[in-house]
Amino acid sequence: xxxxxxxxxxxxxxxxxxxALASPTLAADDEAPKGPAVTVLKAAKSCFSxxxxxxxxxxxxxxxxxxxxxxxxxxxxxxxxxxxxxxxGQTLARLNLPEGGQILxxxxxxxxxxxxxxxxxxxxxxxxxxxxxxxxxxxxxxxxLVPTADLSKLNVGQPxxxxxLGIPGNLEGKVRRLAPTVQPxxxxxxxxxxxxxxxxxxxxxxxxxxxKTSESCGVAVPLTAVQYGSAGTVVQVVKRNRIExxxxxxxxxxxxxxxxxxxxxxGEDVVARAGALLRxxxxxxxxxxxxxxxxxxxxx
Numbered sequence: 001x002x003x004x005x006x007x008x009x010x011x012x013x014x015x016x017x018x019x020a021l022a023s024p025t026l027a028a029d030d031e032a033p034k035g036p037a038v039t040v041l042k043a044a045k046s047c048f049s050x051x052x053x054x055x056x057x058x059x060x061x062x063x064x065x066x067x068x069x070x071x072x073x074x075x076x077x078x079x080x081x082x083x084x085x086x087x088x089g090q091t092l093a094r095l096n097l098p099e100g101g102q103i104l105x106x107x108x109x110x111x112x113x114x115x116x117x118x119x120x121x122x123x124x125x126x127x128x129x130x131x132x133x134x135x136x137x138x139x140x141x142x143x144x145l146v147p148t149a150d151l152s153k154l155n156v157g158q159p160x161x162x163x164x165l166g167i168p169g170n171l172e173g174k175v176r177r178l179a180p181t182v183q184p185x186x187x188x189x190x191x192x193x194x195x196x197x198x199x200x201x202x203x204x205x206x207x208x209x210x211x212k213t214s215e216s217c218g219v220a221v222p223l224t225a226v227q228y229g230s231a232g233t234v235v236q237v238v239k240r241n242r243i244e245x246x247x248x249x250x251x252x253x254x255x256x257x258x259x260x261x262x263x264x265x266x267g268e269d270v271v272a273r274a275g276a277l278l279r280x281x282x283x284x285x286x287x288x289x290x291x292x293x294x295x296x297x298x299x300x
Contacts, residue, residue, distance in 0.1 A: 035283035040238050040269040046220035048252035048259045052153055052211045054191055056144025058164060058201050061176075061194065062137075064109050065130035072098050073124045075131070080107075082116040085138065092132055093118050109136045114203060135203075140195045141176060142207045145188040153213045154178055160193050165206040171197045175211060216252055219260045226250065226258055227274045235264060236271040236278055243271070243282045 073095040080092040086107045093105040105118075115133035118124070124131055142162050146154065160173040176194035183189070193209050195201070227234050232247050248263030264270070271278065272289055 034241075035285060037285045037287050038238065038278065039272040039289055040286045041222075041225075041272050041289040043219050043221055043260070043264050043266055043268045043270050045217060045266055046257060046259070047215055047217040048220070048254050049212045050153070050214040050216070050252060052146070052150045052213055054142075054144035054146050054150075054193070054209045054211060056142050056191075056193075056207055056209070058195075058203055058205045058207055059141050059143045060114060060135040060203055061139040061141050062135070063114060064111070064134045064136050066092060066105060066108065066132040066134060067126050067128070067130050068095055068103065068105060068124050069126050071125040071127070073103070075118050075120050075122045075124055076102060078116070078118045078120060080113055080116065080132065082113050084113050086110065086113060086134065093124075095124055105131060107132075107134060109134055110138075111135045112138050112200070138198065138200075140201050140203075142173065142193045142195060142209050144191050144193070144207075144209060145183075145186070146191045148182055148187045148189065151178065151182070151189045151191070154191060154211060155213075158211055158213060160209045160211040162193065162195055162207055162209045164201060166202070167199065171195050171199065173197075173209065216259060218251070219264050219266050220257045221260060221264070221270050222272060223253065223256055223258050224273045225270050234274075235260070236274045237264075238269045238271065238284060238286045241283055241286065243278050243280060243284060245280050 075093055076096045077094040078092075079094070080086060080090070086092065088107055088110045090107045091104050092107055092113075094102050095105060096102055105124075111134040113132055114135050115130070117129050118131040142164075154175055156175050156178065158175045160175065161170040162173045163170050173193045173195045175191060177192040179190035181189065191211075193211070221235060225235050226248070227236070233250055234245050234247050237244050237246055246263050249261045251259035251261045253259070269286055278284070
């Protein structure tokens with residue numbers, strides 16, 4: 001009888017040991033995330049630029065006419081043509097005097113000749129048609145019309161990226177001048193954006209400017225992470241493997257991302273593609289955005 005009790009004791013002890021070994025596994029199974037897999041990403045800081053877009057044309061900032069100072073002269077020789085870049089003091093033409101001899105017509109400023117009317121044998125005077133027009137210092141403006149609502153956001157000196165038709169890439173520029181009035185019928189006002197580039201531009205070419213009026217830096221998420229509804233604007237985050245819905249205030253949008261001005265903290269796990277199928281408190285299995293493709297491949 002005593003041998004039976006000892007054997008039974010050891011059998012009970014072995015069973016208890018096996019149960020103890022299995023308990024951590026069962027506990028781990030209970031704590032393992034359940035529910036559907038959802039792609040999440042960390043809410044991160046980003047900067048957004050407030051942009052005003054303006055369309056217009058290229059114009060010379062300052063166009064200088066070139067004429068002789070006296071009357072009754074004839075063009076003897078033309079030494080420059082439209083499109084050429086000239087330096088200040090460069091000889092552009094020779095003119096014959098009525099009493100004999102010649103005088104030189106020289107460029108008063110450096111720049112690009114936009115118009116050349118001088119032809120050999122033609123009359124030249126100080127009051128007639130200019131022999132040449134020079135775009136002073138090769139400086140150009142993009143002149144555009146801006147709605148009144150946007151005009152109030154612009155200030156002299158604001159930077160701009162300018163895209164000119166036929167020229168690859170963009171040119172740098174700054175708001176140089178703003179018209180003091182608007183057109184009464186269209187309520188549009190002129191903006192003059194100085195182009196800081198030594199590239200040859202075509203006057204009257206179509207152009208577009210993106211003017212940076214301000215910048216805001218804060219937490220940002222993809223546009224797909226934001227839901228709009230009767231309850232307001234919300235994002236869904238994952239905390240302790242469950243869905244939590246947060247009401248947020250949104251701001252600027254750029255490049256597929258949206259600024260969150262209030263309601264979300266940096267570093268929170270945000271559901272990358274929010275949807276009505278996910279509700280407050282639902283259990284989920286979060287998958288980071290970088291690991292999502294691998295997880296999907298494994299699911300297949």
